[in-house]
Amino acid sequence: MLFLCYPKCSTCQRAQRWLDGHGISYDLRDIKLERPTLDELKTWYAKSGLPLKRFFNTSGLIYKNMQLKERLPEMVEGEQLMLLSSDGMLVKRPILIGDGFVLVGFKESEWAAELGI
DSSP: OOEOOOOOOHHHHHHHHHHHTTTOOOOOEEEESSSSOOOHHHHHHHHOOOGGGBBOOOHHHHHHHHHHHHHGGGGHHHHHHHHHOOOOBBBOEEEEEEETTTEEEEOOHHHHHHHHH
16 A cells, blocks of 8 residues: 655544554655646545545645635646645645555544555
């Protein structure tokens, strides 16, 4: 599994403790240092079944400074994906990617259900 996070994010830290506490192995990737590529985002978005807006870090400073709340509805899907791939801090985190699933944001009950815990 691939675990994308921002190490300074308290939610990411909580998710990592939860994974470790359940003995789940994963490859860790710092979303700021190694941002998701456009191809990765396209794949994860398709695999997740989630609306694309869920992939945006709506509480982040970059999102707010760029006034994306107002701009996103006017953007086509390809533009939104390009924007997400331009800066890892625009991407909602943590993200856990496994065989057949993509979990965006940490909701313990969702993660437990998907991982069979």
